[in-house]
Amino acid sequence: MEDIEDLLVGGGGGAPPGFRLPVVASVGVNTKTKRKNNTFQDSLKDHKYNTAKIPGTQTIYMKTFGCSHNQSDSEYMAGQLSAFGYNLSENQDEADLWLINTCTVKSPSQSAMDTLITRCRSAKKPLVVAGCVPQGSRDLKELEGVSIVGVQQIDRVVEVVEETLKGHEVRLLTRKTLPALDLPKVRKNKFVEILPINVGCLGACTYCKTKHARGHLGSYTVDSLASRVRTVVADGVKEIWLSSEDTGAYGRDIGVNLPILLNSLVAELPSDGSTMLRIGMTNPPYILEHLKEIAEVLRHPCVYSFLHVPVQSGSDTILTAMNREYTVGEFRAVADTLIKLVPGMQIATDIICGFPGETDEDFEQTVNLIKEYKFPQVHISQFYPRPGTPAARMKKVPSNIVKKRSRELTTIFESFTPYVGMEGKVERIWITDIATDGTHLVGHTKGYIQVLVVGPESLLGTSAMAKITSIGRWSVFGEVIEILSQNVTSHENQGDKYSTCSDLNETCCSKKLETCACGLTSSCGQTEDKNVSVSQDGEKPGENRGLNLIGLLLRKRKNNSCGKMEDKKMLEKDEKQETSGDRVHKWVLLDKALLVGMLMSLLTIIAIFLYVGSRDFSSK
The missing domain is CATH 3.80.30.20 (tm_1862 like domain)
Known part of the structure; x- marks a missing residue:
């Protein structure tokens, strides 16, 4: 099948980020009615995952191979899919569609892709393949009958996914403009x-x-x-x-x-x-x-x-x-x-x-x-x-x-020992991740030397002074002795603005952070192959629909209950203590007003019943 060119004037133009383009105007599809190699897509038509669902409610499994550029592309695709309401999952079995972002640098990466495609076919799941493999080798036999998103077409991923879920094969591979940088994005690591x-x-x-x-x-x-x-x-x-x-x-x-x-x-x-x-x-x-x-x-x-x-x-x-x-x-x-x-x-x-x-x-x-x-x-x-x-x-x-x-x-x-001599030194580090052992937090010195420290997850997103206590071959171990800056981003509303601390020695107000499931980076600075999952960067548009007034008020109370904490206390308290501490903050004025309003309503109802009852008694 020939590549399907963009049909919109201006290539990358059309709709702003966050809006679907009409499929007729933007995506050509092959319904596979006259083609011999249509076994894979045709087999999906009668499968349970191809049953009618409201568009944008299906679950998508994503897998990324390769370099940090590929990881960024996956984060952009995840952001757009999440913005339209799709659920992203690391569970292959529960997904309605698989999206694989591929790497063509080495044979092992492509072999891993082939294995995953075979597994997807066996599971009879709709499949979209993105990245460098289909872009650089579009005629591979392994790619027959599957939808393809080119490296410069990642801003069209929602359309491709929608058509693929309908049983169509879609291929977008050719465009001369670069995708916009302000597309919705779900970061693997929010920091x-x-x-x-x-x-x-x-x-x-x-x-x-x-x-x-x-x-x-x-x-x-x-x-x-x-x-x-x-x-x-x-x-x-x-x-x-x-x-x-x-x-x-x-x-x-x-x-x-x-x-x-x-x-x-x-x-x-x-x-x-x-x-x-x-x-x-x-x-x-x-x-x-x-x-x-x-x-x-x-x-x-x-x-x-x-x-x-x-x-x-x-x-x-x-x-x-x-x-x-x-x-x-x-x-x-x-x-x-x-x-x-x-x-x-x-x-x-x-x-x-x-x-x-x-x-x-x-x-x-x-x-x-x-x-x-x-x-x-x-x-x-x-x-x-x-x-x-x-x-x-x-x-x-x-x-x-x-x-x-x-x-x-x-x-x-x-055999090299690159970090000899660091033991006992005090270094400024930036803490942004959780180590694969699940125990240590990962920070980096200005020379990007990995420093593993023990502390609550509230330290994620902070900068601190750490004393190096021991050294290893691939990293060093340290102890946080002073927090210099603290993350103050709202994790419930991505629109909230970041502000820096005016005094580096003063601990800024911060909320308890969610667990980050990301691993370490590889020796060449590229991220390891990980599944992309929805992080807490921002809520999906549909999540607010189920919030009632009381839930909204409780959320506001939580957002406004953040008080200042001393550095020493933050290091001594574990995550459970911080969580329970958040719950015993004083009620804000809005909560009191709500309680008073409910009490007044109850009294009014009682008064009405007494009044009606007294009238009935008098009439008798």
């Missing part, structure tokens, strides 16, 4: 905004399939990105991750550059340092000319002193075969300059083991580079030939040698 600054890249790496999916460089404007930062800061976000296929290439298609953007975004951050900016992955060629300006931004108190710069190989011969457009010497110039100019600078990098043509000498150069810099984070992967790329046609290194080199480099990397 972390993943902000895409551009899509695609300028490179042409011989092994990369992502370019096939994300295409040529397309940058958002500085003004639109600055506006988005203002919005998410007002929502209570505490970390902003700039996401891109190549951050360093930002703006070269629209006449600006990365330093211009970074300075504009930093100007929008709260002056108390309560919200931090994390610069995304950047390849060496595009930041060489801006190293001093980028170093200056990385020194800013509101910017993590951390950068992900992939080197991929320590051999110039292999870098040339990869078409990476830089030399090992230029990578060293990037690393050396940033380490010299930025105190506490942390650099993460990537290595591909066993690229076609890699000799023992080439691999030894890679080993020496990693030993020299002792990077605290290295993402090591084996070479995976991706279909349709030039590297897939190159002569491969035997798989047993590739695996051996990968194990050897991993052993060397794991």
Whole structure:
């Protein structure tokens, strides 16, 4: 089937975020009446999940593979679906439709996608596939008979889901405009905004399939990105991750550059340092000319002193075969300059083991580079030939040698002790997550070193001073000794504005936070594969319908009952104590008025009964 082009004038125009477009005008569908390969969709027509339901009331299971950009796309799609009333669930069985956001970087990710699609077919559930796999390989046999959302069509996901639930196959893959940044969004972590600054890249790496999916460089404007930062800061976000296929290439298609953007975004951050900016992955060629300006931004108190710069190989011969457009010497110039100019600078990098043509000498150069810099984070992967790329046609290194080199480099990397000397130091940290062990909270230093602390979940979204008590290989452990800033965002109304503390030593008023189910990030700074679920960022439009007057008043009482607490008390009280403490606050005036009104109504009713009774008695 041919790709269905956008039929609206202006491509990305039409309806503002939050409104459905008429299906006839915006989505072409294939009802599959004359096509042979229609077994999957046709099998859904008689299935229980295809029974008539009110549109927007079904349950959707979402699964995301790949990088932070994919995660952001999933959050946008979840936000739009949630805004229309769809329920999002992590339970595959209870879902009426599955939505899989795919990654094409490595074979294992695509294999996992294939497995999930097979499972979905077996369960006879309607299926929508999004992301880089269908965009870059639209003719895959595995994608026959399923609906597809392209990487630049995520703002049309509601329409695709609705038509798919009706038994139609919908494919939206081609558009030249970027999705809007102000679409509804459900964040996996309510304190972390993943902000895409551009899509695609300028490179042409011989092994990369992502370019096939994300295409040529397309940058958002500085003004639109600055506006988005203002919005998410007002929502209570505490970390902003700039996401891109190549951050360093930002703006070269629209006449600006990365330093211009970074300075504009930093100007929008709260002056108390309560919200931090994390610069995304950047390849060496595009930041060489801006190293001093980028170093200056990385020194800013509101910017993590951390950068992900992939080197991929320590051999110039292999870098040339990869078409990476830089030399090992230029990578060293990037690393050396940033380490010299930025105190506490942390650099993460990537290595591909066993690229076609890699000799023992080439691999030894890679080993020496990693030993020299002792990077605290290295993402090591084996070479995976991706279909349709030039590297897939190159002569491969035997798989047993590739695996051996990968194990050897991993052993060397794991022997490093990057956090020696931190024990006993006091560091400012920003706490935004819960560790996978369910016990520790996850904070990060300005160098983005992971600090695990024990404390109540009310510490999520705060900045604090922590004393490092012990060190591990992948993180350090600390003890919170002082809270500097506190989250004050309303978790029941996303429209409530964020405000910073005027005094960093004063604890701001905050509400008890909900449990965050997110895990840690991977070594290369990308989020691990997680299911997207509805968070407490904002309520779905339909949730308020069932609220009665008393429920609304009780909610208002809870919202207004937040009082100031001393830092020491907050650390000593556990979650149950805080919850029970909230319930014994004094009643507000509105509650008293309600009680008085109910009492007066009762007295009036009694008086009426007495009056009527006395008249009846007199008439007798």
